[in-house]
Amino acid sequence: MSEYLDILKEEVKSVETALREFLDSKIENAARLSSWHKQYYENIKEYMTRGGKRLRPILVVVGFKAIKEKVDIDHLYRAACSVEILHNGSLLHDDLIDHDETRRGGKTFHATYRDISSERGDGKEIAFDYGMTMAILGGDSLINLGAEAITAAKLDADVGVLCQHYYQFAYSNLVDGVLLEMNMITDEDSTSEMYLQMVRMKTAVLFDRSLMMGAAMARASESQLHAFMEFGIKVGQAFQIQDDVLGSFGDEEKTGKSTSGDIREGKKTMLVFETYDKATPAQRKEFDELLGKNGMSDDEVDRVRAIFRESGALKACQEQMNHLLSTGQVALDNAEPSLNPKYKNFLIEMSNFLVQRDY
Ligand code: IPE
Ligand code: IPE
Ligand code: MG
Numbered sequence: 530m531s532e533y534l535d536i537l538k539e540e541v542k543s544v545e546t547a548l549r550e551f552l553d554s555k556i557e558n559a560a561r562l563s564s565w566h567k568q569y570y571e572n573i574k575e576y577m578t579r580g581g582k583r584l585r586p587i588l589v590v591v592g593f594k595a596i597k598e599k600v601d602i603d604h605l606y607r608a609a610c611s612v613e614i615l616h617n618g619s620l621l622h623d624d625l626i627d628h629d630e631t632r633r634g635g636k637t638f639h640a641t642y643r644d645i646s647s648e649r650g651d652g653k654e655i656a657f658d659y660g661m662t663m664a665i666l667g668g669d670s671l672i673n674l675g676a677e678a679i680t681a682a683k684l685d686a687d688v689g690v691l692c693q694h695y696y697q698f699a700y701s702n703l704v705d706g707v708l709l710e711m712n713m714i715t716d717e718d719s720t721s722e723m724y725l726q727m728v729r730m731k732t733a734v735l736f737d738r739s740l741m742m743g744a745a746m747a748r749a750s751e752s753q754l755h756a757f758m759e760f761g762i763k764v765g766q767a768f769q770i771q772d773d774v775l776g777s778f779g780d781e782e783k784t785g786k787s788t789s790g791d792i793r794e795g796k797k798t799m800l801v802f803e804t805y806d807k808a809t810p811a812q813r814k815e816f817d818e819l820l821g822k823n824g825m826s827d828d829e830v831d832r833v834r835a836i837f838r839e840s841g842a843l844k845a846c847q848e849q850m851n852h853l854l855s856t857g858q859v860a861l862d863n864a865e866p867s868l869n870p871k872y873k874n875f876l877i878e879m880s881n882f883l884v885q886r887d888y
Contacts, residue, residue, distance in 0.1 A: 532871070533878035537587070544586045547606035548613060549578065551678055572641065573667055577617050580633030580785055582888075585612040585739040587879070588761070592743025595872035596753060602746055608682035611675045611696060612739045618671030619703055625664045626707070627790055634785035639664035672700065684746065691745045695738040706731025713797045714821075721802035725766055732772075733765025756864035763857030764880045767850040771884050773798035774846055777834055783888040789830045795821015799849065803842035812836050850884045 552574040559566035589609035593600065623629075624637035631637065636644070643660025651659065679692045709727040713719040740757035741749075749757075775784050776791040777800060791798055804816055816836050819829050837843050858877055861868060 530878065533875055536591075536871075536875050537879075540587050540590050541583050543606050544583050544590070544609060544613070545578075548586075548610045549574075551607060551610055551614075551674075551681070552577065555674065569663075569667075570670075572638070573670065576621065576632075576635070576638055576641075576667075577614075577671075579635050581613070581617070583613060584879075584883070585616050585735060586610055588612075588736060588739035589743040589746075591872050591875055591879075592740035592749075592757060593747045594743075595868040595876065596744050596747035596749045598869055598872070602682075602684065604682035604684075605743075605746060608679055608684065608692060608742070608746065609739075611678040611682075611692075612699070612735060612742065614671050614675035614678055615696065615700060616735060618668045618675065621664055621671060622668035623707070625661060625668075627794060629787055629790055631781070631786050637664075638667045688746055688748070692742050695742045695745070699735045699738040702730040702734040703732075706734075710797070714795055719797055721799065721806070724797065724799055724802055728766050728769040729762055732769040733762045736765035736768065737761025750865060752863065752865040753868065756860050756862075756868070759860035759863070760857045760876065760880075763853045763860070764883060767853040767857070767880075768883045770799045770846050770850050770853075771886065773800055774843065775887070777837060778843070779887065785888070789825075789827075792820065792830050792833045793825050799846050800837045800842050803845040803849075804837060804840050807842055807845060808836065808840040812840050854880055854884055 552570070556567060556570045556574065559570040586606075586609035589612060590605060593605055620632060621638045624632055625639045629637050630640050639660035641660070642663035643656045646656035646659040647653075676693065676696055679689065679696060682689070682692075684692060706727050706729070709723070710731060713723060713727065737758045737760070740761050741754050744754055744757055773791065773796075775788070776786075776796075776798065777788060779788045781788050790796075801820065805813070808816060816833065819825065819833050822829065858880060861873055861876060867873075
């Protein structure tokens with residue numbers, strides 16, 4: 530455990546340095562355009578650096594080191610930032626889609642700009658539109674900057690193309706996964722199998738491509754890439770189920786985001802599917818009346834939480850996570866040649882954290 534924490538601390542520090550360096554270079558370029566552009570990139574940097582666990586770039590770096598411990602390329606950390614930047618672009622858009630006000634303990638990007646507009650005297654509708662426009666642009670900027678970080682890593686041509694391919698694959702899956710999620714909100718026939726497919730696309734693919742990106746830079750074998758893919762998918766799915774659990778049962782002080790938003794939006798999380806599966810007819814009736822209802826009171830949100838607990842849905846989610854976790858962990862044993870034990874162990878510890886975390 531302590532070796533895991535030591536490696537984590539060291540790697541997060543290196544990722545953070547590379548990220549700030551990259552974003553500062555963008556702020557410097559933007560300053561040449563106008564002070565307004567500079568301010569915009571500074572706001573993006575603030576959003577990105579006020580928090581965040583940096584899980585995905587850590588997976589890139591550890592993916593590399595599990596194949597080749599000695600780093601023999603110049604800009605591994607810059608390339609690793611690509612997936613963190615993409616992730617942040619998707620969060621910025623996700624906050625807008627989910628109507629969330631808080632992220633990592635601060636204002637969401639659209640809320641920041643909406644309030645700037647209000648403070649200068651704009652009416653409610655204009656301010657709302659302004660916040661939305663800026664968040665669309667902010668996400669656009671980040672998604673492109675992420676791809677730029679790979680180019681700026683000056684990788685060998687074949688590896689660079691492969692990393693861009695992984696990036697694009699992750700991004701297109703993410704968007705298709707969010708589309709599926711939107712559709713599931715109104716689709717009466719959606720199932721927990723569809724949910725697992727949806728979170729595979731929305732969340733887990735970025736986990737497995739991050740590992741594969743690192744491994745590709747270390748020139749991994751097909752078998753090693755495959756093992757990372759299996760691990761990343763299962764662990765990424767478990768991670769999203771825990772995100773759902775924290776989205777209703779977390780402590781807002783710790784998660785830095787809302788713990789009633791999913792219920793108010795009527796999101797079809799794994800908690801919801803497990804409730805459909807396990808609730809008594811009376812619980813189900815009450816649940817259907819409440820979930821996603823317009824203008825829910827705090828007491829009604831609490832009732833939904835109680836049904837998640839009393840029906841056994843919460844416990845079932847925990848069991849699902851444990852199953853996904855152990856299936857993912859076992860997949861790492863299939864890599865040929867086998868992974869460096871120090872970093873393989875790191876991945877096991879990290880995956881345990883992902884399902885036990887409270888933030
Ligand atoms: C949150 O991801 C969004 C999901 C994909 C569930 P993280 O929990 O990795 O968010 P940060 O980067 O640490 O804030
Ligand atoms: C995660 O979506 C963001 C994407 C993968 C696009 P969620 O809505 O589930 O995550 P949080 O809870 O807002 O971080
Ligand atoms: Mg969200």
